[in-house]
Amino acid sequence: MGQVIVTLTGTNRIDQVLAQRGFISLEEVRSCTLDDVLVDTGVTLLYLPASVISQLGLVQGGEVQVNTAARV
Numbered sequence: 001m002g003q004v005i006v007t008l009t010g011t012n013r014i015d016q017v018l019a020q021r022g023f024i025s026l027e028e029v030r031s032c033t034l035d036d037v038l039v040d041t042g043v044t045l046l047y048l049p050a051s052v053i054s055q056l057g058l059v060q061g062g063e064v065q066v067n068t069a070a071r072v
Helices: 013-020 050-056
Strands: 004-011 031-039
Touching: 004 013, 004 050, 031 050
Parallel strands: none
Antiparallel strands: 004 031
């Protein structure tokens, strides 16, 4: 089994719709690019750090404690 490592760009979908409808400019659409993201191909939910949620202007849906093999 190999690892899937990607560059991930997340965008606030509400901002995109507002821009498409002319309420905000394209420059106001919030997005964030993360490099070297390890993808779990069997995952059903996306978990983001609180800092990324804030940067994208999203509402935090919940909080979970996780441990990685590296204990980070």
